[in-house]
Amino acid sequence: MVFKQFLPRKIFTETAPATKNVVVDSLMLEAVQADSIADEKDTLTNTRINFAAVNGIKFPAENFDDYKGYQHLVLFYEKLLQLETKKQGKVRIAYFGDSMTDGDMIVKEFRSSLQNRFGGEGVGFVNITSESAPSRSTITHQFSSNWKTLSYLNVKYPTKPFGVNGHVFFSKKDTIDPAWVKYKANNVAHLTMLNNPTLFYGRSGNKKGSVNFIIGKDTLHKKLNAVNAVNTLSIGKGDLKAFKAQFIATDSIPFYGFNFDDGKGVHVDNFSNRGNSGLPIATFNTSVMQSFNDKLGYDLVILQYGTNVLNYGSLNYTWYERKMARVVEHLRKCFPGVAILIISTADKSTKYDLEMKTDSAVVPLTRAQKKYAVGANAAYINLYTLMGGDGSMVKWVEEVPVRANKDYTHFNYRGAQKISDLIYTQINNGYEEYKKLRGHKPVEPKAAEVKKQDSLIQKTDTTHAE
Template structure:
């Protein structure tokens, strides 16, 4: 019987060879495989560190991510300005169907304009909004004035998955409505597979087929050009219905006072609206290619059901907007995985028709999370796309102020744990530059998050996911309150300026009276200093 061979030395040799290979691999720079970034495999991270950011490509983000859209701007410029006139209700075409239901009498509440004194004790906002308008007639200043005077204000919040499910916007809406009045959850789509994630409104729909603008090519040919900024179009069959129920997830959501259902019906159709599961009314809708609206008013509106009773063949549904008859309305138009380019796939004419119906005062652009990459510091092409987005919004929503939100803070895994993504300040800088060059407004979301401790603290506090990228409702509330402080500060300035102008007029009146008397008695010209 022979003795068994001793393989101990071979095992140690194999182990040493493996360590040697891994050590050599650790000195290889990060690689790109199939468009996916692979980080350095450094087993000596506790001893040797590398500045991979300096070695990475920093000139520009991948072209396939920031390719500029193909759009006929001249045609858009011709179509959009005339749309508000063409969609205005006329004798031969009724585009707005109104129903004021019978209900409990509403007690009128006297609302005064804000007084500058109310803000004296308030500290300056942690992150102010920068207004780059140089025309002397800033739309953002006009927005602040309407807030200060407690006039109705409408905000369209266009974003990506960062605000999906009413994250951030739910708390911004609540804070604004508590301060400046208003009620209601704003826009809710007719049907969507994502409605279950939203806490601020319950949506139950049946017999609708929903299409998302991010999969525009998969939508039927006859609806591909019918998307609005909501990002959804829904095709029904006869009998299709949607029921929206207000919730108490935030203050001021319920009860509300009005619901406006938006749709397009190129053929004659019959639709029905049911309020609070009891009051109902049927509308005969003549065919038309423009955006249509059924506006329902009830002083204690808690549920609304909308049915397509006939005419589904030429019908497209968008959703409903729930709001008070005064105060602030915030509509969340979030589209998952959108870096902003999907905006150009929407219809300028239908967007302008929406503006003619509701008149947005402020449009917020919250994008960039899906374009940012570790090690990439050049975002000039994305900045150019953002400037085109601002121009597009202005053509679709004339008169509205445009506010660009900088990209949020984000962390990435490194050999020593998670660290801030190095691309954040570079993309933020390009977004701010695009706003400045376009005369729009800018607010830094990353600065707001870092004023609260940054993404690392957000994760520790349970305000963001373990991916160190997406915030949750807790994180959204923190950011919303910082943004609210910045908006409130703008309204305070408007209130203060209005107060000063009022005092100047009061002080000037006696001078003018005395000067007028002096002019009549002594034939002297009136002199105002």
């Protein structure tokens, strides 16, 4: 009864079924209840945004309407420059998203573009279990049914902290058929091997746990030492094509996933969750995230949300702006020194008077996302305008070549590739501007940097099927 006047007509706009008792709903309803009744005061229209220099580099001032915030990516751009000019260092990106990036959609091509140019081999961090595993083309991922999965979308206070992927996994006690997970590299550029497979797991009083790594006809037995908030266990066999891991007597030990990278160039971790608004990130345990960061070393965090925030009964998104500003503030505590990039919601169409048109909530939401990006000193990409603005989703669905699904919300594989190209191009434009400010002359792309196309046949995915 308390929330009745604030309840939206639709909780989820996605085609995939909502997870039962999803926490994000309560977080959003709390935010609406507390903030949406306040009038939104727009003080940024026609505002000139000036920047403070970082390491002697200062981008020109921007108008709010055209805001991109390249200034806030200076440290990230410098890391890329060291990679490009001196082949030194490495760069890691955490890409958080909702169903738009499910199954490595968008992120796959984004990762490939960066690795083509700056180097790097490996798919990055992969969960123990995943609802999108059957549709993911960048790695073959299988797992047994005797895993217990806790997500920050459906559990507010987990028995053990969530990992950087927003999940924590427990093997169910089974002495006959122990829990297992399998990974196999696919025929995709830069992802043809499982580079330096490393297991991430948490603290536990269990001192008997171990893992059997089955590699071809060989079995490697390794003990677990769950003494720290975040622990790692390397297989120690270098790059592998495939392996199976059996978890022996590991009940009560929290597991997070495996990381695959060669330690050079650029690596992009895809942390997607269907039904996510972005707000659950605020529940991350700061010290645990800092431990993950010590081992993985993030330089950029990308937040691409909005699909699940549209159509909440109001065009006033002040509540979301405020909550996400706090999410960004929290991320900076979790990953000190990290740059933040906000990617807005894409266009979405709804039927008005028997005609599909841009949903009336899209523009107000993108504006709220830009406002919290400006206020939080984060970079910003307006995906809605990049894909064509008003009415663009209708064109992507109905014109040839088809780039989006009949739900007028999600992209198909062709559309996801185009979206990735748009995102990469804007980031790269800022990088090229940064190089000019640093006094570097433009370098013509080498033939080896031309984007490769993988020949892998895409897997069936009812969420993203064309």
